[in-house]
Amino acid sequence: MKEILERTSCRNFKDFPVSDEDTEKLLRAAMQAPSMGNQQPWDFLVITDKAKLEELAGIDTYAKFIAKTPEIIMILGDRNEMRFPETWMMDCSAAAQNMLIEANSLGLGAYWFGIVQSQERVDFVRKMFDLPESVIPFSLMGFGKMNRWTKPEDRFDAARIHSEKW
Numbered sequence: 111m112k113e114i115l116e117r118t119s120c121r122n123f124k125d126f127p128v129s130d131e132d133t134e135k136l137l138r139a140a141m142q143a144p145s146m147g148n149q150q151p152w153d154f155l156v157i158t159d160k161a162k163l164e165e166l167a168g169i170d171t172y173a174k175f176i177a178k179t180p181e182i183i184m185i186l187g188d189r190n191e192m193r194f195p196e197t198w199m200m201d202c203s204a205a206a207q208n209m210l211i212e213a214n215s216l217g218l219g220a221y222w223f224g225i226v227q228s229q230e231r232v233d234f235v236r237k238m239f240d241l242p243e244s245v246i247p248f249s250l251m252g253f254g255k256m257n258r259w260t261k262p263e264d265r266f267d268a269a270r271i272h273s274e275k276w
């Protein structure tokens with residue numbers, strides 16, 4: 111629970127690479143996620159090249175922190191792997207959340223930067239990485255050593271809980 115309750119988005123990292131071992135753990139956590147009919151509609155693209163990260167930061171005016179992120183793992187949906195296309199985003203969300211929790215358990219900071227909700231962002235990434243038509247960029251997951259950790263607010267809200275009836 112610590113990894114969940116003490117998780118908070120980190121967009122400010124030390125200039126230090128994520129180890130190959132930790133990268134594999136993040137990817138293992140992602141691929142262990144539940145998915146509709148176990149369709150596993152995802153692919154992952156690991157980006158650590160500084161020039162590429164700089165270019166990727168041009169995806170949005172509010173994305174400057176991307177350039178200074180040690181490692182980004184992009185989650186992509188593959189239409190060819192979707193037996194249940196209506197749930198692919200939920201499946202990829204489960205993979206994304208697993209990565210955030212694993213990052214926290216590894217002592218890494220992490221963020222989730224959505225792509226799929228914005229056609230401009232999708233087009234930017236599609237062009238930059240020359241993605242095939244069947245592949246849809248879902249999110250950028252950023253990882254690295256945190257510069258500073260701040261305790262997240264407690265969001266527990268008893269008013270949101272309903273018992274037996276609405």
Ligand SMILES: Cc1cc2nc3c(=O)[nH]c(=O)nc-3n(C[C@H](O)[C@H](O)[C@H](O)COP(=O)(O)O)c2cc1C
Pocket residue numbers: 117118119120221222223224262
């Ligand atoms: C679907 C989704 C899309 C998101 N997109 C962005 C984004 O484009 N840029 C960003 O800085 N954070 C993005 N976030 C992170 C949220 O802003 C963040 O999780 C939220 O403000 C709560 O803060 P916390 O993660 O520190 O608890 C996204 C999160 C989700 C789940």
